[in-house]
Amino acid sequence: MTPLLQVRGIEKRYGARIGCTAVSFDLYPGEVMGIVGESGSGKSTLLSCLAGHLAPDAGQVIFDTRARGPVDTVTMAEPERRMLARTDWAYVHQNPRDGLRMGVSAGGNVGERLMAVGARNYGSIRSTAEDWLGRVEIAGDRIDDRPAAFSGGMQQRLQIARNLVTGPRLVFMDEPTGGLDVSVQARLLDLLRGLVRRLGLSAVIVTHDLAVVRLLADRLMVMKGGRVVETGLTDQVLDDPQHAYTQLLVSSVLQV
């Protein structure tokens, strides 16, 4: 089987400082990869490089496109990369305000990607938007409300609906549960797990919350100082951490 995403020796430097370096991994269809590490460990930089928001200084990000098979998205022409970003890829920001258009209604937010790929029938755009709001547990009568009138959890769910509406194959998530209280977090995780399993999505999830990766991720990468210090199956890494930093990370989780 061809991996959906092959990452080869990605490096990003900010001047003399290292953002991330020598990161390589394969992601197969339907697989969820978790990336954990402390603040400043380079996990968000890595995700931005993978999603094409930052240009890496070295390395390849090879995506298995529908039309042409595996292509390096770093050297790909910009129109094609942006097309990927609004069809086959999705990017869920930590702060829903970064990923939503706050001046546009919930329905418009969900419909934007559809219109960006050529949908021109108001009725069908609206019914698709309604369907997706339902799937992320937002009441249908909120379709014309602006995201500013939504709670933080609802905004995050709206952002997820907006991203998944075009049926992407690969989802990048940057701390999807950051800033939400634990009960809302639990609901969101439940929803995400259901969507990922049902739609057979592949995902790369960056987080500092080990509970999130335990629930969602099949495999785990632990980053420190811009480098990957440990990789493996999620349960294996969390239950039997080998690297000193991973051991510290696992033992730092608060127990209730």
Added chain:
Amino acid sequence: MTDDYNFAYLDEETKRMIRRAILKGVAIPGYQVPFASREMPMPYGWGTGGVQVTAACLTPEDVLKVIDQGADDTTNAVSIRKFFQRTAGVKVTEATAEASLIQTRHRIPEAALTEGQIVVFQVPIPEPLRFLEPRETETRKMHELEEYGLMHVKLYEDIARHGQIATAYDYPVKVEGRYVMDPSPIPKFDNPKLDGSPALMLFGAGREQRIYALPPYTKVVSLDFEDHPFEPSKADHDCDLCAASDTYLDEVIMDDQGGRMFVCSDTDHCRCRREAGHVGRLGVAA
């Protein structure tokens, strides 16, 4: 004309610079060409972009018509007409058919335009995507890559909120199947007149320093949805002075008892019709 000014106020080098921008705009219909907009002796928002384009296009043989909201006798029209009478000494007219160059704010004349005429529009905000995407770098990229889905988000919002496309002016158009363009704040009633017009249409935005153009016979399509097609709308009345039923109307409040009248916003067109013997509900025979 006094000798204190170069012909049409601007110096010749500036006019060359503006003409180069106009030529580029004509070569790429609907594309916003940056130009080095000059300070003009009038405030921004009064048509400094249009005035510069007009100044660059004027020749001593030209006959100039200036309209503001369709009228020849409003402040903006009168002051710009006087400006060019003083600095260029060209002939001026109120008749659309006689004019070789028409500078307009917010309207396209009702009378059919002809080949050889130039229409200059005053544009406040040339970027149709501005209110949805405030980043200029991003909107330029969207024009470059033809990513215009966002424009439909605006129309979607209209329908979701008002049940129909409520955008009544500044209605976005697609030019020759490529660039999405802001046709300046003309009512959407005038949008069909942009399509395939025999006259050259030039758009000047002074504060925003952009010029764009529609060469004669350019295909201009107003954006819409399949199930909510574009409709050029107007007030559902006839002109009360000249009885025209096919013109864009202004509503005039007559008293505080709810009295109102509807009159053609194109004053020249209305006058011609009255002189030809048409009389409306409140009109008197000429």
